[in-house]
Each structure stands twice: as structure tokens, then as C-alpha cells.
Amino acid sequence: MEPVYRGLGRCVCCFWLAVAFDIVGLAVLLIGVFVNVFFYDLLIYAGAIVIFLSLIWWVFWYSGNIEVPPAELEDDVGLLKKDKGRVSGISSAVRRLSSRMSSGIRNSLRRNGGPSSTHTARAQRSSGGPPVAPQAEQVTVAMATMTLQGATPHTTPAVGCVVEMQHATTLTLPT
Structure with a gap:
């Protein structure tokens, strides 16, 4: 049985970090605005940057609490149901074609490797000795x-x- 999360959700640490960044950033920004110090501009910019960095924690908290039903995850992880009929046949054919093409391209890039100087190094390596760096013209x-x-x-x-x-x-x- 899955645990039930209430209130703040699963990523409580990210939530509190976001709130802390917001509070610290706002305090630094307001000190820069209202306190008469010679480095007020540094405080204003630093407060704004800290508030901006809190957005990272808010995005982590939000994306960590997104709930996706397992039925919607089936297509994403490759667990297609067999009884979907024609749509499943077309999508599986497209998926097979796509994987064949990508593996073919990947293998041809591995096989052809790069410029022609690597072919000479490969030929020298296959002759039995240790790998030799190709001589530069x-x-x-x-x-x-x-x-x-x-x-x-x-x-x-x-x-x-x-x-x-x-x-x-x-x-x-x-x-």
C-alpha cells in the first residue's frame, strides 16, 4: 500500500528550502532598500538573486509532487497493453522502425569513427602491436x-x- 501524503506533499525539504530562500532574499533586499548603508546596491542585487534561486527549490517541490496514474505511465516506459488493437500495432511498428534506424545510425558512427586518420590508427592497431598515434602531416x-x-x-x-x-x-x- 502506498503512503498517503498530506499537506506539503512528498518533497517537504524542498518546500522549506524554498521558503527559507524567499525569507532570506526578501530580508536582504529590504535591508538594502530601507537601511542607510553605502553598499545598499549590493544588498538589493543579492536579495533579488537569492529570491530568484528560490525558484529552483519551488520547481523541485512542485515537480516532485506531481501525481501520474500508472495507466498513463504505461506508454512512457514501454509497457504497452497487447489488447489495444490497431493503434498498438501501428505504434509498435513505428517504435521498431525508430529503434532500427537509431541503432543503425549509432552503429555506423561507431564503425566510421571520424576522420581518415583514425582508419590508419585502426589499421596499425590491428597489425598486432600496441596502438600507435597517427603521424601528423x-x-x-x-x-x-x-x-x-x-x-x-x-x-x-x-x-x-x-x-x-x-x-x-x-x-x-x-x-
Whole structure:
């Protein structure tokens, strides 16, 4: 037999925390409004914030006291009755199709994992040794500082073409 809750319901602790937050927040706010202190604005804002935080406890108390009959819970937890007829057949077919599609998508994401660099790591791992991190490609980037006086330009080959630069510096970054 289920216990019968009266008065404040099941979540009494959340109720009293909400009331305490409201009382403390209102007291701090009113002190900030009516007492002549130099930090009155801090008290006003702090009181308002504490009252706002009491809303969390009020939502917990309210949602903890919502009563749902077991007949309405059957559909939510997957306990469908067999004698519902055609509606049950359609909904079970849709449910099966949905679970097949979601598991197929989930499995394909697990199988394909990510970018192509993970495929090389998987191939190295399957060859028998310990897992090896994939080697990052290195890209050479040419950086130039331009001066207008007295420098003679020279050529530096980069990616199959010739680029003229004044004073060139190269930087190698892993990708």
C-alpha cells in the first residue's frame, strides 16, 4: 500500500528550502532598500538573486509532487497493453522502425569513427602491436617581411612554384 501524503506533499525539504530562500532574499533586499548603508546596491542585487534561486527549490517541490496514474505511465516506459488493437500495432511498428534506424545510425558512427586518420590508427592497431598515434602531416608555411629599401629579392620554391620574397622565414606547423 502506498503512503498517503498530506499537506506539503512528498518533497517537504524542498518546500522549506524554498521558503527559507524567499525569507532570506526578501530580508536582504529590504535591508538594502530601507537601511542607510553605502553598499545598499549590493544588498538589493543579492536579495533579488537569492529570491530568484528560490525558484529552483519551488520547481523541485512542485515537480516532485506531481501525481501520474500508472495507466498513463504505461506508454512512457514501454509497457504497452497487447489488447489495444490497431493503434498498438501501428505504434509498435513505428517504435521498431525508430529503434532500427537509431541503432543503425549509432552503429555506423561507431564503425566510421571520424576522420581518415583514425582508419590508419585502426589499421596499425590491428597489425598486432600496441596502438600507435597517427603521424601528423607537416605543412611548411612561408612568412615574409617586406622592406622597401635596399633589399634584393630572392626566390624560394614553395609547393611546386616560385615565389619572390624579401626576407623569408619558414615555420613548420603540425596539422
